[in-house]
Amino acid sequence: MSIPNKKVEIFCGTGGVGKTTLATSRAIALSSQGYKVLLITIDPAKRLKQVLGLHDSDSGNIISIETKSFAEVSKSESFDALLLSPSKTLERIGKAEGLEDELDNRILKVLTKPYGGMNEIMAVLEVQFHLENGNYDTIVLDTPPGKHFIDFLEATKKIENFFDKSFVEIFKYLGKKVTGDSAPKKLFGKIVSSGIKKLLSYLEKVTGGDFVDIFIDAVGFLYKCREHFTSAIDFQKELRKKEFSNWFLVTSAEHHKVGEAMSLLQDAQKFMHGDNFLAVNKCLKPFLDNWHPIDKDLKILKSTMLTRENELKVFAGKNFKKVLEFSEILAAEPKEHVTDLAEGWNLLLT
Amino acid sequence: MNHRLYIVTGKGGVGKTSLSLALAKNLSAKGQKVLYNSFDQEEQVDLCSELNIPSIHFDLIESARKYMAGKLGSELIATWVMKTPFFKSLFNMIPGLGHMILLGHIIDLLESDPELTIVLDSPSSGHALTMFESSHNFKEIFGSGLIVSDINKMHRFIYGENTLKTYITSLPTKMALNEANEVKEHLQDLAFKNTHVVVNDCLSPILELGEELPYFLDTKKKLEESVLEEFKDVVNFQMSHSLGETFQEVILDLVNEKVEKLI
Numbered sequence: 379m380s381i382p383n384k385k386v387e388i389f390c391g392t393g394g395v396g397k398t399t400l401a402t403s404r405a406i407a408l409s410s411q412g413y414k415v416l417l418i419t420i421d422p423a424k425r426l427k428q429v430l431g432l433h434d435s436d437s438g439n440i441i442s443i444e445t446k447s448f449a450e451v452s453k454s455e456s457f458d459a460l461l462l463s464p465s466k467t468l469e470r471i472g473k474a475e476g477l478e479d480e481l482d483n484r485i486l487k488v489l490t491k492p493y494g495g496m497n498e499i500m501a502v503l504e505v506q507f508h509l510e511n512g513n514y515d516t517i518v519l520d521t522p523p524g525k526h527f528i529d530f531l532e533a534t535k536k537i538e539n540f541f542d543k544s545f546v547e548i549f550k551y552l553g554k555k556v557t558g559d560s561a562p563k564k565l566f567g568k569i570v571s572s573g574i575k576k577l578l579s580y581l582e583k584v585t586g587g588d589f590v591d592i593f594i595d596a597v598g599f600l601y602k603c604r605e606h607f608t609s610a611i612d613f614q615k616e617l618r619k620k621e622f623s624n625w626f627l628v629t630s631a632e633h634h635k636v637g638e639a640m641s642l643l644q645d646a647q648k649f650m651h652g653d654n655f656l657a658v659n660k661c662l663k664p665f666l667d668n669w670h671p672i673d674k675d676l677k678i679l680k681s682t683m684l685t686r687e688n689e690l691k692v693f694a695g696k697n698f699k700k701v702l703e704f705s706e707i708l709a710a711e712p713k714e715h716v717t718d719l720a721e722g723w724n725l726l727l728t
Numbered sequence: 729m730n731h732r733l734y735i736v737t738g739k740g741g742v743g744k745t746s747l748s749l750a751l752a753k754n755l756s757a758k759g760q761k762v763l764y765n766s767f768d769q770e771e772q773v774d775l776c777s778e779l780n781i782p783s784i785h786f787d788l789i790e791s792a793r794k795y796m797a798g799k800l801g802s803e804l805i806a807t808w809v810m811k812t813p814f815f816k817s818l819f820n821m822i823p824g825l826g827h828m829i830l831l832g833h834i835i836d837l838l839e840s841d842p843e844l845t846i847v848l849d850s851p852s853s854g855h856a857l858t859m860f861e862s863s864h865n866f867k868e869i870f871g872s873g874l875i876v877s878d879i880n881k882m883h884r885f886i887y888g889e890n891t892l893k894t895y896i897t898s899l900p901t902k903m904a905l906n907e908a909n910e911v912k913e914h915l916q917d918l919a920f921k922n923t924h925v926v927v928n929d930c931l932s933p934i935l936e937l938g939e940e941l942p943y944f945l946d947t948k949k950k951l952e953e954s955v956l957e958e959f960k961d962v963v964n965f966q967m968s969h970s971l972g973e974t975f976q977e978v979i980l981d982l983v984n985e986k987v988e989k990l991i
Binding site: 392393394395399421422424425428429484485488489491493494495496497499522523524525526529536537539540577580583584585586587588589630635641662665668669671672673675676678679682685706708709710711712 | 739740741742769770799800805809812813814815816817818820821822823824825827851852854855857858860861862865866868869870871872873874875876899902903904906907934935937939942943944945947948951954955969971973
C-alpha cells in the first residue's frame with residue numbers, strides 16, 4: 379500500500395491504543411525515506427518524553443533525534459521532536475509582537491503552566507507556526523486521547539469565538555487608544571455602552587481587588603497578538619483537504635475498542651476528509667491461530683481475544699478503505715516498540 | 729470505613745470507567761448511599777441503568793451558571809453573564825475553570841449530605857492533573873475575594889481526614905506504570921494523601937495453569953512479571969484480567985471478586 383506524503387499527519391484515537399509509539403515510528407519511517415520531519419506531541423501527559431528519552435526541561439524546544447538509536451539503518455537520519463509547552467509558545471508570540479514586558483502577567487503565567495489547561499489551543503498555534511515557516515516536509519502530530527482530541531480540533535472554533543465580532547469591536551476601540559505606555563485598563567472606564575464593563579463589575583464583586591486589572595491586561599495582550607491566533611484558523615480549513623493531511627485513526631485489538639473507535643470517528647468526521655487510514659494496532663491473530671489451548675479458561679481467553687480482533691476488523695472493513703495492521707510487539711522498552719513499528723511501516727510499503 | 733470521594737484516574741484505556749462503575753456498584757450493594765459521576769465526559773447512561781448503578785451528571789455550563797447565580801445573588805444576571813459571547817468563549821478557552829466549578833459542585837453535594845459517597849470517573853492522567861491543579865491555579869489567579877474563599881472551602885474538604893481516596897489505574901506495561909508513577913508524584917506534590925496505584929488486566933494469574941503456553945503468551949507473561957517486579961514499590965493493587973466477553977461482564981467480574989480489596 380502506498381501512503382503518499384502530506385504536510386500534516388495526524389494520529390488520533392482513544393487512550394492506550396499506541397498513538398504515541400505509532401506516531402514516533404512513523405516519524406522514523408518518513409525520515410529514513412529522506413523527508414524532513416517534525417514530531418509534535420500535544421498531550422500534557424507527554425508520553426513522547428518516555429519514548430524518546432527526553433526530559434521535562436526539553437519542553438518547548440526542538441530536539442533533534444537520531445534514527446540510528448531506534449532502527450538498524452545503513453545511513454543515519456534524524457528528525458525533530460517537540461514536547462509542547464504552552465508557556466514557550468506564548469512567549470514566542472509575545473516576543474514577536476515586542477510585548478515581552480506584558481508576559482509578566484499572573485493570569486497568562488498560570489494558564490500556560492503545563493497543566494493549566496491551555497494545551498489544545500496553544501498546540502494549534504504552534505503547529506500553524508511551523509507550517510508557515512515551512513522548514514519541514516511533514517509534521518507528525520501525536521494527539522491527546524478521546525474527547526481531548528476533539529478539543530484540539532475545536533480549538534480554532536474557540537479561538538474564532540473568542541475573537542468574535544463584538545469582542546473585536548470593543549478591542550478595536552481599545553486598540554486605537556492603546557498607544558505607547560497606556561495600558562488598556564486606563565481606558566476601560568471610557569467604554570460606557572458595552573456589556574463588558576457591566577460584566578467586569580460583577581467579576582470585581584467576587585474576586586480579589588487587583589484581579590480585574592490583571593484580567594484586562596491579559597485580554598489586552600491577547601488582543602494585540604490576535605493575528606497569531608486568528609491565522610491558526612486556516613490550519614483547521616487545511617486539515618480538511620486530502621492533499622494536505624493524512625489522518626490515522628489508531629485503534630487496538632487488545633480491548634473492547636470498537637465502540638470507542640466508532641464514536642470517535644463520528645465525532646471527528648466533520649473535521650476530516652474522506653480519505654483516511656485506520657491503523658489496527660497490537661494484532662494477535664497471527665499468534666492466536668497457532669495456539670490450541672486445552673484448559674477451559676485458556677480456551678475462553680483465546681476466543682475472547684479472537685472475537686475482539688475480528689469485531690474490530692469488521693468495523694475497519696465497513697468504515698475505511700485503507701486499513702493498516704500492526705502486530706503486537708513483545709518487548710518491554712517503549713523504544714523497542716518504536717523500532718519494531720518503524721519496520722512495520724516499511725513493510726507496508728513493499 | 730469508606731471515604732466520601734473516590735477519584736479514579738490513569739492513562740487512557742486502562743479501565744478507569746469499569747473500575748469506577750465497579751466501585752460504585754460494590755458500595756451500593758453494601759447499602760452505602762453512592763453516586764457514580766463521569767465528570768465532564770460521556771455519561772454512562774446505558775451501563776448505569778443496565779447494572780443498576782445510581783449516577784449523577786452535571787452539565788458544566790449549568791454548574792457554572794448556578795455557581796455564579798449564588799455568588800451574584802441573581803439567577804437573571806448569571807444567565808445573562810453566561811450568555812455573553814465574551815464570557816462564553818472565555819469559559820471555553822479555559823477548561824480548568826469549568827473543571828474547578830464542577831469539582832466544587834460535587835463537593836457541595838457531599839457537604840450537604842453527610843451520608844453520601846461519590847465515585848468520580850476522572851479524565852485521563854494529563855487532563856486529570858489539570859483538574860487537580862485547577863483549584864490551586866485559580867487561587868493564584870484570583871488572589872483573594874469570594875471565589876478564593878470558596879476554593880479554600882473546597883481544599884478544607886479535599887484535604888480533610890478520610891475524605892478523598894484516589895486510584896491511579898494502570899496496566900502491567902512499562903509506559904503505563906511510568907505514567908502512573910508520574911501522576912502519583914505530582915499528586916504528592918499537591919499534598920494529596922491516599923493515592924493508590926491499581927494495575928488492571930494482569931494476565932499472569934490466569935496463566936498459572938501448568939499447561940504449556942505458546943511463545944507469545946509466555947513472553948507476555950514474563951514481560952508482565954518483570955515489569956511488576958520493577959515497579960513493586962509503586963504498585964498497591966493488582967487486578968487480574970477478566971474473561972468476561974462484554975463490558976458489563978467485566979464490570980460484574982470486578983464487583984464480585986476484586987474491587988472489595990480496594991475499599
